[in-house]
Amino acid sequence: MAKWLVKTEPSECSIDDFARAPGTAIPWDGVRNYQARNFLREMTEGDEVFIYHSSCKHIGIAGIVRVTRSAYPDPKQFDASSPYHDPKSTPDNPRWQAVDMQFVRKLPKLISLDRLKNLTGLEQLPLVRKGNRLSVMPVSEDEWQLIVQLVD
Template sequence: MTKWLVKSEPDECGIDDFAHSPNTVIPWDGVRNYQARNFLAQMAPNDEVFLYHSSCRHIGIAGIIRVVKAAYPDPAQFNPDSPYHDPKSSPDKPRWQAVDFAFVRKLSRLIPLDELKSLDGLEQLPLVRKGSRLSVMPVSEAEWQIILQQE
């Protein structure tokens, strides 16, 4: 089982969206970065994922979700009315992936980015590296445990 971190704006899809409907599966679509797409393609059912709130007042890791369905072609890429439509993508040769997530739990507190940047052992985590803007990234088991200890 691999560990991951995904970023989202909480007004788009945050941990409260998962917590309010804990038995609901939420598709994770709209990822339009090739490296992030490749990470989505590596996700497997039951992988655990930190949900990181970005582009908001309180930035940081807010909770844990899990993969319930491995990567499949992102349906938004084929929908001309979607902001994630990609006219260069086709059903026989899709460019983008989506995965389905479900709620595990909210953290007891939001762990802010500034705190994450100060922790020993997280220096290689793309989230804290200067210039990294990935919305999907792997998290090592050691990094996962360091982060959970901050809760």
């Protein structure tokens, strides 16, 4: 199984939103960056995902979710009333993908970006590299284990 990190603004979707709906698959949709979309296409059922809170007072990894449905066409791209509507996307040729994810656990304490930046072994993690603003990114098995050890 692959490992991932997704960034979200807690006001849009937080680890607490997943925690309030245990056992419920929540769509991860609205991604409108081609590289992030390509990573979504690689996600498969069972993959583990760090939820990273961004654009808020306390940024960092807040919890873990699991992919419960592999990539499928994001329905919001076809909804003219959605802010994620894409008039150039068609059901026969969809541009954007979504995945469904389910709550695994909330971390007892947020792992801050500063802490991640100072952890030996995470130098190649896109999150800590200068200029990387992707909302979806892969995490290697070694990186995943280093991060999980911070809370276990």
